[in-house]
Ligand SMILES: O=C(O)COP(=O)(O)O
């Protein structure tokens with residue numbers, strides 16, 4: 001039997017490393033208020049995060065997750081969102097339990113790590129820095145780093161290439177269907193965290209992720225696997 005031992009671990013950001021939904025809700029609602037539109041609830045935001053800020057804002061304007069076309073005011077709402085999210089980026093956002101411990105253990109194993117998020121790049125590094133997480137990641141790929149975002153596999157392939165590791169030798173840790181579909185298309189095994197913003201939970205029923213684990217539990221497993229590797 002051949003054991004899969006990843007040479008690099010790539011992480012989603014919102015809903016995987018950081019619970020950013022409260023601050024995203026605040027930024028969206030300030031933007032909606034600027035346009036005289038009614039607010040959304042945090043529960044709605046949790047169901048609508050995962051396909052980038054623009055899709056979140058368009059869903060908030062439409063008042064529903066499934067939208068055929070972006071509402072006409074999306075441009076104005078996006079400009080407002082960029083303005084407001086800067087002001088409330090880390091007011092209530094917090095790192096999920098087990099993340100810092102898990103990342104530290106993976107760093108101790110000298111595992112190369114990257115963040116691959118659909119979040120706009122203007123917010124990725126400031127958020128990671130404010131929460132003390134940037135030191136773990138050699139590579140960051142944001143929603144606007146490339147012309148396409150997850151579920152397209154390109155951001156994952158780009159991050160793996162930047163780390164110098166083959167996609168099939170990397171592991172992706174995420175929370176959403178976009179993560180799962182991107183990982184599948186990239187030929188990269190995926191671990192799903194047992195929290196986050198799955199969007200439509202039903203999609204995971206048809207195509208489950210390989211495993212569901214917290215970041216600290218994943219790191220502990222990889223440490224144990226690594227020790228086995230060293231022993232043989
Ligand atoms: O901006 C989003 O939609 C969420 O970004 P994520 O890819 O880090 O979950």
Ligand SMILES: [Mg+2]
Nearest residue numbers: 012014015175
């Ligand atoms: Mg996510």
